[in-house]
Amino acid sequence: MLPDFNSLAVFSVVAEERSFRAAADRLGVTRSAVSQTIRRLEEMLSMALVRRTTRSVSLTEEGARLHADIAPALAEVGAAVAAVGDIRGRARGQLRLAVSSIAENFLSGRLLAAYGAANPEVQVDITVTDEEFDIVAEGYDAGVRLGELIAQDMIAVPVSAEQRQVVVCAPAYLERVAAPIHPRDLVEHRCIGWRPAPGIAPYRWEFTENGRDFSVAVAPEYTTNDMGLMIRLACAGAGIAFGMEETYRPYIADGRLVTLLDDYSAGFPGFFLYYPNRRNLAPRLRALLDEIRRFR
Numbered sequence: 085m086l087p088d089f090n091s092l093a094v095f096s097v098v099a100e101e102r103s104f105r106a107a108a109d110r111l112g113v114t115r116s117a118v119s120q121t122i123r124r125l126e127e128m129l130s131m132a133l134v135r136r137t138t139r140s141v142s143l144t145e146e147g148a149r150l151h152a153d154i155a156p157a158l159a160e161v162g163a164a165v166a167a168v169g170d171i172r173g174r175a176r177g178q179l180r181l182a183v184s185s186i187a188e189n190f191l192s193g194r195l196l197a198a199y200g201a202a203n204p205e206v207q208v209d210i211t212v213t214d215e216e217f218d219i220v221a222e223g224y225d226a227g228v229r230l231g232e233l234i235a236q237d238m239i240a241v242p243v244s245a246e247q248r249q250v251v252v253c254a255p256a257y258l259e260r261v262a263a264p265i266h267p268r269d270l271v272e273h274r275c276i277g278w279r280p281a282p283g284i285a286p287y288r289w290e291f292t293e294n295g296r297d298f299s300v301a302v303a304p305e306y307t308t309n310d311m312g313l314m315i316r317l318a319c320a321g322a323g324i325a326f327g328m329e330e331t332y333r334p335y336i337a338d339g340r341l342v343t344l345l346d347d348y349s350a351g352f353p354g355f356f357l358y359y360p361n362r363r364n365l366a367p368r369l370r371a372l373l374d375e376i377r378r379f380r
Contacts, residue, residue: 274323277304
């Protein structure tokens with residue numbers, strides 16, 4: 085059985101001080117505690133390490149050799165611990181984030197650019213994904229997604245305003261067909277659907293009527309996992325699309341898209357940055373939370 089680190093560290097201090105009392109003062113413990121530690125270490129190694137007299141402490145030949153061998157290693161450990169203490173509170177290292185592709189405001193770059201400028205020792209690694217997985221098991225510091233999809237054992241901090249999903253199409257599309265009056269009319273229209281991955285059914289389109297939520301399973305002529313392609317198809321008049329209002333807002337503002345069925349689109353809590361409930365947050369993640377608060 086090998087001696088523990090604490091026993092070797094106490095022995096090293098005794099060897100340097102040549103006094104149990106001075107070693108005890110340096111370590112902030114009692115003289116008796118130092119004496120007992122050395123006695124247990126000697127019993128474990130089955131050899132005497134120090135010679136004790138009423139006036140002094142000296143090392144045996146074996147003790148001197150042990151001290152010479154362990155002193156450099158203990159010094160390296162001490163330097164490493166001191167270095168960690170020096171960087172405590174400094175944001176550095178790699179910050180890994182898993183972010184939903186539709187978290188438009190978070191992915192706009194403004195907040196992330198400000199965070200990077202304020203924390204130059206952090207390397208930000210962002211995976212844009214709509215897959216649902218355990219961010220802890222996959223080694224991510226945090227994720228960003230809609231609040232309704234976040235596990236209850238996570239800490240969640242809002243990173244967007246309230247959201248609303250809207251139905252949009254190009255004016256050119258309405259020149260060919262009549263606009264739907266009710267969401268259920270969408271099954272008669274050419275639609276552009278979104279799916280997270282091949283082999284997974286396109287998302288159902290969700291609406292609210294008289295305070296009650298319902299969904300419509302459209303049969304899209306186009307399906308994709310790329311929001312940019314959905315927008316381009318909608319602007320080209322290929323059909324009706326559905327998604328976050330903030331995603332389509334620039335295209336609605338310049339007239340390339342118009343909204344439909346607005347009376348059936350209700351607001352809901354938006355996107356949240358979420359992370360495990362840890363007592364001691366990594367400084368790089370704490371710095372991101374501070375940046376988020378400044379942007380709110």
